[in-house]
Amino acid sequence: MSSSNSTFWQKTRSVVSSFEELRVCDSTNKVVLERQTPEAFSMVLSLHQTNGIGRHGRRWMAQRDDALAFSFFLSSSAGQRQKLLDDGPSWVPLIAGAAVIEALTLVTSSHFSLKWPNDVLHRGKKISGILTQVHPDGGYVVGVGLNLRFSGEPPSPTATSLEGLAETNPDFLDRFTSSFVLRLVDMLELSRRECRQLVHPFLVTLGQRVTISETRKPPWEGFAEDIGERGELIVSDQQGTRIHLDAADVWHLRPINGG
Numbered sequence: 001m002s003s004s005n006s007t008f009w010q011k012t013r014s015v016v017s018s019f020e021e022l023r024v025c026d027s028t029n030k031v032v033l034e035r036q037t038p039e040a041f042s043m044v045l046s047l048h049q050t051n052g053i054g055r056h057g058r059r060w061m062a063q064r065d066d067a068l069a070f071s072f073f074l075s076s077s078a079g080q081r082q083k084l085l086d087d088g089p090s091w092v093p094l095i096a097g098a099a100v101i102e103a104l105t106l107v108t109s110s111h112f113s114l115k116w117p118n119d120v121l122h123r124g125k126k127i128s129g130i131l132t133q134v135h136p137d138g139g140y141v142v143g144v145g146l147n148l149r150f151s152g153e154p155p156s157p158t159a160t161s162l163e164g165l166a167e168t169n170p171d172f173l174d175r176f177t178s179s180f181v182l183r184l185v186d187m188l189e190l191s192r193r194e195c196r197q198l199v200h201p202f203l204v205t206l207g208q209r210v211t212i213s214e215t216r217k218p219p220w221e222g223f224a225e226d227i228g229e230r231g232e233l234i235v236s237d238q239q240g241t242r243i244h245l246d247a248a249d250v251w252h253l254r255p256i257n258g259g
Helices: 026-034 079-088 089-108 170-187 191-204
Strands: 018-022 042-046 067-074 113-115 119-122 125-134 141-145 210-211 218-226 233-237 244-245 249-252
Touching: 026 042, 026 067, 026 125, 026 141, 067 244, 089 113, 089 119, 089 125, 089 141, 089 170, 089 191, 113 191, 113 233, 141 170, 191 218
Parallel strands: 018 042
Antiparallel strands: 042 067, 067 141, 113 119, 119 125, 125 141, 210 218, 210 249, 218 233, 233 244
16 A cells, blocks of 8 residues: 555645655654655655654654554644644644544544544544644644554554545545645634633543553553543542643543444
8 A cells, every 4th residue: 555656645735844754663743743844734754654743742653554554744824823832732632633533524424433532433442543743843743543454463452543434545544645735724713712612522532430640650541531622631520629630641541332
């Protein structure tokens, strides 16, 4: 399924400022992070990422053609885009997740959901992950990993892929990535209130009993009530105290079958 030929990705090339496909790379996010002042709305993409980066430095690897990995650079530009990116950084992975869901729904007609803050689920299993990192020169690098298939066993019992949902040929992938870009760029124009209205219906974490794992703190259980103005998760602990979480690992205490 290798698609390095320049005739591929035509839809995506038409909606980004610059596009580069790498036959193999360790991490598309790392490639963009190491570039000085990358071009706004540029994309680096690979179907063979050997050492992808997850949250908290976790590693994410896949065999060639088993996963699509790409990184899209969002610049802090003028106007409302500047306000959203500067004032609501917690919204960036959430609206990126919503953009992945809307793009996948468009090209597969299947149903997907979002686990706070950055996992896209299908039937309760992770099909895509998002990692947002701040570029040293400003702006955000939005990395997306999408499971296309598993050559061997899935990496975990909670992982799934697009196999069986769609024929993941180059045209399919081009339609997905171009749809993602168009939708995400549109979302940058939204206010915080509009972001919340957009993301809220996708979030299957809300209304769930959850375990929270924070850095340098023991895990604790609570009830995921809502998301706040910054995109943070609001959880009530066992004493009823409402805690606003900007960053944490969240585990659902019961299986999620929908989405």
